[in-house]
Amino acid sequence: MGLTPLMIAAVRGGGLDTGEDIENNEDSTAQVISDLLAQGAELNATMDKTGETSLHLAARFARADAAKRLLDAGADANSQDNTGRTPLHAAVAADAMGVFQILLRNRATNLNARMHDGTTPLILAARLAIEGMVEDLITADADINAADNSGKTALHWAAAVNNTEAVNILLMHHANRDAQDDKDETPLFLAAREGSYEASKALLDNFANREITDHMDRLPRDVASERLHHDIVRLLDEH
Incomplete structure (x- = not known):
């Protein structure tokens, strides 16, 4: 080798x-x-x-x-x-x-080195839900809103995999809660699509905008309903 x-x-x-x-x-x-x-x-x-x-x-x-x-x-x-x-x-x-x-x-x-697909160490830590590393990278001044080649930030990834701890830490340090990726999807949209209930709630608690549509004009509520995530549909209606 x-x-x-x-x-x-x-x-x-x-x-x-x-x-x-x-x-x-x-x-x-x-x-x-x-x-x-x-x-x-x-x-x-x-x-x-x-x-x-x-x-x-x-x-x-x-x-x-x-x-x-x-x-x-x-x-x-x-x-x-x-x-x-x-x-x-x-x-x-x-x-x-x-x-x-x-x-x-x-x-x-x-700290902001990018893999060929644009993944930064912060994005990787958020995606893999490794405890402590997200906060340490932010404290060391990693770019909190850096996006990968598909336009997804660390907050997008943390929301998609329901890494609530990272979602909260990122929001606490002023990550852009309504950032949109290449398909106009926000972190809340991804959380709704993937059935990430706790992450959806954390985003809504931090005033994420539920009215932003993706490139196909779907709301987070639409995609949650489409994927039969009834608990998230209810959350989006009632929160």
């Missing part, structure tokens, strides 16, 4: 996990990485199949010790794999909180 020794060190540390106490293991990881780099190992080499670097792999396998050492050595924090994912995207997807925090605090990290 095109793995280099440095990539293996990033994934496995100083070797296979022997069950020894973690501190020795972390030290040996750092040491192996340092030794390989001292011998001229290529820091930003990419895997043949996926285009991932050692830093991507450290993120994907939640190896904070390796990630720190790689960044200290000057690894590219924003290198993109074959899907356009940066190490920060990989850390979000893997729920690798340690690596995530290290990348967040690293000045070079682009």
Whole structure:
């Protein structure tokens, strides 16, 4: 698959996990990485199949010790794999909180990096409903209203997957509650379509506009009714 020794060190540390106490293991990881780099190992080499670097792999396998050492050595924090994912995207997807925090605090990290489909780390965190990451990204100044290639913002995605916690956090930080995607769909429209009751309620509690139609002139109520989400139809009528 095109793995280099440095990539293996990033994934496995100083070797296979022997069950020894973690501190020795972390030290040996750092040491192996340092030794390989001292011998001229290529820091930003990419895997043949996926285009991932050692830093991507450290993120994907939640190896904070390796990630720190790689960044200290000057690894590219924003290198993109074959899907356009940066190490920060990989850390979000893997729920690798340690690596995530290290990348967040690293000045070079682009918090608004976009995958080939336009997904930013904030959109990914909202979509995957990973606890704490949405708030941390907003606090670190990620663009709250950034949209992907289909015009969907983090709030659209959080509403669609009924990630109420993210919906509330995004609204609290003034995300555009009535943003419209390429099909003129608002977050409330998506919540109504997908049957996301709690998200619909949170949006209505925050004065989302229920009169905005999509590109086919349908209201959120229309699409909820069409999909037989009777609880949401009732909510839209009575809220």
